[in-house]
Amino acid sequence: MRNDAKEAIVSLGKKLAKDVEEGKNPSIDVTVRTLSNVSYDKKTKKLLLGERKSAREFFNLGHIRKFVQTLEVAKIAKKELLDMGKHASLRDVFYMAKRTIPGSKINIVDDQTETDGAIEDLELITRFSREQLHVNANKMGSVAGKVVVEDSGDTIDWSRLGSGGWSIPSNVEAIQFKKVSAKYVIYMEKAAVWERLHEDKFWDKQNCIILSSQGQTTRGIRRLLQRLHAEHSLPIYILADFDPYGIYIYSVIKSGSINLAHMSETLAIPSVKFLGITGDDINTYDLKKHAIKLKEVDIQRLKQISEYEWFRNSKPWQRQFKLMKDFNAKFEIQALSSRGITFITDRYLPEKIGKAEMLD
Amino acid sequence: MRNDAKEAIVSLGKKLAKDVEEGKNPSIDVTVRTLSNVSYDKKTKKLLLGERKSAREFFNLGHIRKFVQTLEVAKIAKKELLDMGKHASLRDVFYMAKRTIPGSKINIVDDQTETDGAIEDLELITRFSREQLHVNANKMGSVAGKVVVEDSGDTIDWSRLGSGGWSIPSNVEAIQFKKVSAKYVIYMEKAAVWERLHEDKFWDKQNCIILSSQGQTTRGIRRLLQRLHAEHSLPIYILADFDPYGIYIYSVIKSGSINLAHMSETLAIPSVKFLGITGDDINTYDLKKHAIKLKEVDIQRLKQISEYEWFRNSKPWQRQFKLMKDFNAKFEIQALSSRGITFITDRYLPEKIGKAEMLD
Numbered sequence: 001m002r003n004d005a006k007e008a009i010v011s012l013g014k015k016l017a018k019d020v021e022e023g024k025n026p027s028i029d030v031t032v033r034t035l036s037n038v039s040y041d042k043k044t045k046k047l048l049l050g051e052r053k054s055a056r057e058f059f060n061l062g063h064i065r066k067f068v069q070t071l072e073v074a075k076i077a078k079k080e081l082l083d084m085g086k087h088a089s090l091r092d093v094f095y096m097a098k099r100t101i102p103g104s105k106i107n108i109v110d111d112q113t114e115t116d117g118a119i120e121d122l123e124l125i126t127r128f129s130r131e132q133l134h135v136n137a138n139k140m141g142s143v144a145g146k147v148v149v150e151d152s153g154d155t156i157d158w159s160r161l162g163s164g165g166w167s168i169p170s171n172v173e174a175i176q177f178k179k180v181s182a183k184y185v186i187y188m189e190k191a192a193v194w195e196r197l198h199e200d201k202f203w204d205k206q207n208c209i210i211l212s213s214q215g216q217t218t219r220g221i222r223r224l225l226q227r228l229h230a231e232h233s234l235p236i237y238i239l240a241d242f243d244p245y246g247i248y249i250y251s252v253i254k255s256g257s258i259n260l261a262h263m264s265e266t267l268a269i270p271s272v273k274f275l276g277i278t279g280d281d282i283n284t285y286d287l288k289k290h291a292i293k294l295k296e297v298d299i300q301r302l303k304q305i306s307e308y309e310w311f312r313n314s315k316p317w318q319r320q321f322k323l324m325k326d327f328n329a330k331f332e333i334q335a336l337s338s339r340g341i342t343f344i345t346d347r348y349l350p351e352k353i354g355k356a357e358m359l360d
Numbered sequence: 361m362r363n364d365a366k367e368a369i370v371s372l373g374k375k376l377a378k379d380v381e382e383g384k385n386p387s388i389d390v391t392v393r394t395l396s397n398v399s400y401d402k403k404t405k406k407l408l409l410g411e412r413k414s415a416r417e418f419f420n421l422g423h424i425r426k427f428v429q430t431l432e433v434a435k436i437a438k439k440e441l442l443d444m445g446k447h448a449s450l451r452d453v454f455y456m457a458k459r460t461i462p463g464s465k466i467n468i469v470d471d472q473t474e475t476d477g478a479i480e481d482l483e484l485i486t487r488f489s490r491e492q493l494h495v496n497a498n499k500m501g502s503v504a505g506k507v508v509v510e511d512s513g514d515t516i517d518w519s520r521l522g523s524g525g526w527s528i529p530s531n532v533e534a535i536q537f538k539k540v541s542a543k544y545v546i547y548m549e550k551a552a553v554w555e556r557l558h559e560d561k562f563w564d565k566q567n568c569i570i571l572s573s574q575g576q577t578t579r580g581i582r583r584l585l586q587r588l589h590a591e592h593s594l595p596i597y598i599l600a601d602f603d604p605y606g607i608y609i610y611s612v613i614k615s616g617s618i619n620l621a622h623m624s625e626t627l628a629i630p631s632v633k634f635l636g637i638t639g640d641d642i643n644t645y646d647l648k649k650h651a652i653k654l655k656e657v658d659i660q661r662l663k664q665i666s667e668y669e670w671f672r673n674s675k676p677w678q679r680q681f682k683l684m685k686d687f688n689a690k691f692e693i694q695a696l697s698s699r700g701i702t703f704i705t706d707r708y709l710p711e712k713i714g715k716a717e718m719l720d
Contacts, residue, residue, distance in 0.1 A: 089552035151522030162511030167527035192449035
């Protein structure tokens with residue numbers, strides 16, 4: 001592992017220049033990113049990419065387009081981002097790469113999927129993450145809790161940011177944790193639930209961190225959770241709906257995803273636990289009347305998830321899947337509001353965390 | 361206008377109790393919220409709801425369901441939110457209202473659209489906004505700039521929040537502006553563009569506020585823009601894609617929307633200006649090669665928008681619509697990145713703002 005992303009790109013360039021000087025066909029070894037090269041590692045409990053590589057050659061009609069795209073993206077990362085100390089979004093990189101090759105009518109890229117793919121390849125070639133190469137994804141989510149960070153020259157106290165909280169940047173690599181008094185982290189998929197817990201000062205009463213996205217768990221959020229866990233040994237609990245999508249969110253944070261298997265090392269957190277909503281909660285907290293009937297797509301998704309290697313042999317999870325099938329329904333976190341607006345803060349969460357009733 | 365939301369709900373209750381005592385059919389006057397009662401007011405330049413009202417009666421099979429829903433929501437707002445000093449999301453209110461009428465199998469509400477509608481009616485009846493009734497919508501967006509606010513007992517300096525910025529709460533009614541040094545506001549629909557401007561410290565160099573959502577302009581964001589404009593006379597500039605959707609975003613912020621016509625008074629900002637991307641920018645900044653062909657749905661949307669009353673007689677806007685039709689293409693803000701990653705910060709925005717080249 002090199003310790004500098006710029007160096008890694010330069011050494012890729014030198015390798016190719018050497019190929020040219022020696023009269024060889026310039027080529028890059030790229031790890032294969034198809035499903036056949038992805039497997040679940042029982043020891044680390046992560047979805048990992050295998051070692052199988054294939055050569056991408058310059059003098060090869062089938063390879064040349066991707067070859068040039070990879071180099072173009074490497075050039076942008078080095079010259080326009082790392083050298084300049086600037087970051088770009090995936091969409092920016094697409095526009096920066098979208099130019100016509102002089103003397104031809106051929107664009108280097110026509111579609112963002114091409115630059116996105118080239119950047120993922122560059123992650124594998126350099127062993128630096130997209131974020132370390134200064135390419136950011138979507139910005140999303142808020143955080144509050146007893147934590148002080150330093151970022152871009154500012155000292156930010158996550159416990160003193162009013163009703164809004166800190167807006168999580170898309171790239172959290174440069175954040176430094178100055179003081180972490182909180183004892184654990186609750187991540188929730190819904191910003192409305194975050195606002196509920198924040199108004200009730202749940203993080204203050206329970207000395208924890210509350211962290212949410214709105215819709216999707218971005219890489220920035222996954223990486224922030226991962227850093228809080230790795231650098232400060234904080235347990236991470238997931239609060240999601242009792243539906244296939246909520247469980248999928250948990251699964252991705254825990255073990256990684258097939259698409260980003262090459263990033264599991266830095267993104268997956270095998271020790272995360274599922275706090276709720278569980279099928280048992282439906283009975284315990286009398287939520288049955290808030291059932292939302294499973295649609296065909298939910299049933300299919302449930303079947304898929306229940307066959308994941310890390311769920312297949314888990315009795316507790318198979319039990320949950322069976323409960324969902326028996327209810328033939330999914331349930332939302334907000335159903336707890338039917339028991340009173342602060343029920344989640346005053347009773348549900350303290351009880352669940354107190355009894356350590358969490359799914360692994 | 362009453363000065364207390366609780367009082368307004370109590371007086372609704374007293375009115376109904378009086379109806380009962382007097383042996384009358386209890387009824388509520390609700391302003392009609394159909395298209396026929398919405399019109400564009402040329403003087404204020406806002407889409408406004410008319411004065412036409414209809415009575416909603418208790419002893420009326422066609423009215424009873426909505427009548428009860430309105431009262432249920434009024435009870436929740438008064439007893440569970442305002443009295444308790446708590447806020448709830450629209451989804452929470454749905455679950456709180458979703459109970460079976462004793463001795464029957466009838467739920468007060470079956471679907472969130474019913475509570476959403478009842479809350480909008482309650483806004484009209486009480487003349488207090490949903491936010492003032494303590495019901496919040498989605499939380500979204502980030503802000504940075506030379507502004508200090510006080511919120512929930514914290515003092516928050518928007519210029520000292522690292523790369524993330526302040527996460528905008530869904531409800532901004534209680535925020536107090538302590539110090540506003542910034543001279544204007546740029547609102548952009550894309551968080552990635554916000555991160556670009558933030559990394560370049562655009563707000564610091566130009567002494568402005570940068571504010572973004574991710575996807576939709578929530579009521580919280582619209583209200584925050586409105587307050588910055590009304591209380592601190594800051595001009596608001598919109599930075600959006602040159603496509604029908606970007607122009608629609610501008611139109612809603614400026615004049616309001618049909619759905620929320622009853623809120624235009626507090627949400628619409630007729631003086632906002634469209635900063636870009638414009639059709640002229642495509643030529644001036646040589647972006648033509650980044651054309652994205654209009655789809656059928658774009659063409660229809662463009663036709664609709666060009667017929668809006670406030671665009672129909674505007675020569676500058678009709679010119680833009682024609683440019684878009686002639687290009688047969690839309691263009692994204694990020695296309696500017698093809699000219700260099702900081703082109704937007706160093707040249708595009710200073711030039712546009714300097715020349716006051718904005719569409720009204």
